[in-house]
Amino acid sequence: MEIFTSLQKYDYEQLLFCQDKNSGLKAIIAIHDTTLGPALGGTRMWTYKTEDDAIVDALRLAKGMTYKNAAAGLNLGGGKTVIIGDPKKDKNPEMFRAFGRYIQGLNGRYITAEDVGTTEMDMDLIHLETDYVTGTSSYSGASGNPSPITALGLYHGMKATAKEAFGTESLEGKTVAVQGVGNVAYHLCEFLHKEGANLIVTDINKESVKRAVEDFGAKAVDPDEIYGVECDIYAPCALGATINDETLDKLKAKAVAGSANNQLMSTKHGDILHERGIVYAPDYVINAGGVINVADELVGYNRERAMKKVEMVYDNVEKVFEISKRDNIPTHVAADRMAEERIQSVRNSRSQFLRNEKHILNFN
Numbered sequence: 001m002e003i004f005t006s007l008q009k010y011d012y013e014q015l016l017f018c019q020d021k022n023s024g025l026k027a028i029i030a031i032h033d034t035t036l037g038p039a040l041g042g043t044r045m046w047t048y049k050t051e052d053d054a055i056v057d058a059l060r061l062a063k064g065m066t067y068k069n070a071a072a073g074l075n076l077g078g079g080k081t082v083i084i085g086d087p088k089k090d091k092n093p094e095m096f097r098a099f100g101r102y103i104q105g106l107n108g109r110y111i112t113a114e115d116v117g118t119t120e121m122d123m124d125l126i127h128l129e130t131d132y133v134t135g136t137s138s139y140s141g142a143s144g145n146p147s148p149i150t151a152l153g154l155y156h157g158m159k160a161t162a163k164e165a166f167g168t169e170s171l172e173g174k175t176v177a178v179q180g181v182g183n184v185a186y187h188l189c190e191f192l193h194k195e196g197a198n199l200i201v202t203d204i205n206k207e208s209v210k211r212a213v214e215d216f217g218a219k220a221v222d223p224d225e226i227y228g229v230e231c232d233i234y235a236p237c238a239l240g241a242t243i244n245d246e247t248l249d250k251l252k253a254k255a256v257a258g259s260a261n262n263q264l265m266s267t268k269h270g271d272i273l274h275e276r277g278i279v280y281a282p283d284y285v286i287n288a289g290g291v292i293n294v295a296d297e298l299v300g301y302n303r304e305r306a307m308k309k310v311e312m313v314y315d316n317v318e319k320v321f322e323i324s325k326r327d328n329i330p331t332h333v334a335a336d337r338m339a340e341e342r343i344q345s346v347r348n349s350r351s352q353f354l355r356n357e358k359h360i361l362n363f364n
């Protein structure tokens with residue numbers, strides 16, 4: 001891969017490779033843009049087929065965080081880490097401590113939290129080496145695993161999506177097809193079940209499927225079947241790029257609203273959803289609940305205040321639909337416009353993040 005060509009294409013600031021032989025750490029930290037503030041984004045641990053796959057994932061996820069944080073109104077830039085390895089087999093405490101020291105070395109340019117494959121316990125280990133970590137469990141001002149709060153934001157955003165697609169925000173009697181019933185989607189299913197929605201679920205992990213079937217009366221289907229099921233809303237909550245050439249023609253849903261990052265394989269697929277009249281709630285707008293919640297730790301965590309901000313996901317999703325209709329553009333373009341306008345307005349007055357006494361990180 002031509003690294004600088006890739007960095008220049010979408011204007012990334014920094015890409016770091018962190019290696020620790022003792023613990024087996026192989027981490028890639030991508031910092032996309034710090035115009036709005038320090039880059040906040042989670043750490044994913046995953047078994048990538050190649051190192052290039054890991055770099056591409058880190059870059060795509062970091063850019064997504066820039067847009068997510070900007071669209072959510074946070075004074076934070078975007079970054080992300082991927083750790084190469086199997087989260088079930090390859091973790092050890094020294095690995096996360098070594099990673100924490102690398103984060104500390106960035107002196108606040110990057111702050112981390114959980115993502116796929118990492119847990120509160122991992123964040124606690126990172127915290128032994130640096131304060132630039134959120135989503136920890138056992139420290140004063142910690143807000144814990146963000147997944148249930150991401151689910152809450154997603155639920156609010158799904159209601160805004162239902163209002164746009166069906167004229168009512170009620171999800172009672174609606175059928176939602178959920179792909180991946182992990183940390184976020186399990187809690188989403190709980191909200192939906194309480195409201196009286198019908199659930200169709202799938203996961204490559206049989207235990208997760210069983211839990212959703214038992215706890216919420218969900219109907220289970222095989223992973224490949226989820227795209228073609230009769231449903232009102234398709235909720236992609238596993239990994240990215242599941243809206244692609246192959247799956248689009250199978251989709252029967254009238255709306256797409258899920259937690260996964262980078263749901264569209266390419267922007268072309270967002271355009272096709274728009275042409276077909278399928279209401280798409282842009283991923284980084286609807287899945288911002290978790291980052292909104294952990295960001296509150298940076299100003300002294302207040303759960304009530306954080307929950308009020310998470311409710312705003314409804315308004316943000318609604319705003320995207322309004323821009324989309326006003327300018328007659330697909331919703332993914334409308335979301336990008338909303339985020340880019342905010343970044344540009346701040347960029348006009350200052351450029352890269354520079355720590356100063358007035359900054360959010362200096363809260364005591």
Ligand SMILES: NC(=O)c1ccc[n+]([C@@H]2O[C@H](COP(=O)([O-])OP(=O)(O)OC[C@H]3O[C@@H](n4cnc5c(N)ncnc54)[C@H](O)[C@@H]3O)[C@@H](O)[C@H]2O)c1
Nearest residue numbers: 146147150180182183184203204205238259260261287290
């Ligand atoms: N956790 C958060 O707070 C948060 C916030 C924003 C976005 N996200 C995004 O939401 C998604 C889910 O996050 P999570 O924390 O719930 O992760 P998770 O790992 O707990 O859940 C993902 C689930 O998807 C399943 N899965 C993977 N590939 C699959 C496939 N091909 N078909 C069916 N199931 C599959 C996994 O077995 C797992 O159960 C990720 O894309 C993540 O980046 C998470």
Ligand SMILES: CC(C)C[C@H](N)C(=O)O
Nearest residue numbers: 042113114115146290291
């Ligand atoms: C909680 C966040 C900092 C990270 C989360 N995984 C996201 O993608 O939004």
